[in-house]
Amino acid sequence: MEKQNVVQLDFRFELEPTKTPTQNTCRKSLKKAKSDFVMDFMDLLQSPIIVYSSQWEDTVPKDLLGNITMARLLTQMQGEHMASLTEVVAYMMPRTYEAPMPNEWANIYTWCGLQYAKTFNKTGQIEAMEEVAPQQLSEYEMGLLKQLRLWIYEKRRQALRDKMKTSKLPDAKPSPNDQRELFQKD
16 A cells, blocks of 8 residues: 655635534524524515505506515515515505605606516506606615615515514314214215
């Protein structure tokens, strides 16, 4: 048997040895990650749709409301923890019927409407929206939009938390052990 020659290379990295985390922190962080995942998933599917409170809140089109879940999913997949642009359109739509809006908010509303039309391939709407919507928003308008998206996101998550607190789990009925009980006609 030959003797192997082993050479150790020193790359002069001055690194501290990594410390292995204790099991408690791993368990807590894993538990929190699971809890966050469940909350995010429930938020996508179960959170209520937040709209501007007015007498016009029932006028939001059903196809727009139907696309909100998909828009939330797309926003979540992009790593954004805020409301989707579709939700912004749904929120602002009743407000547009109340009274004229300031120029910045009109630009935000029409730009978000154009993005919604492009995302969900609404060809008739795209042509109409391209005539009135700005090509891009100013930095100030983007800041306002971001604040609104974060506000809607927090409101919808808070509404979901409140809904989860008030709802009770259904009482579990013990399963019958006797098969005659299962197939008994009522």
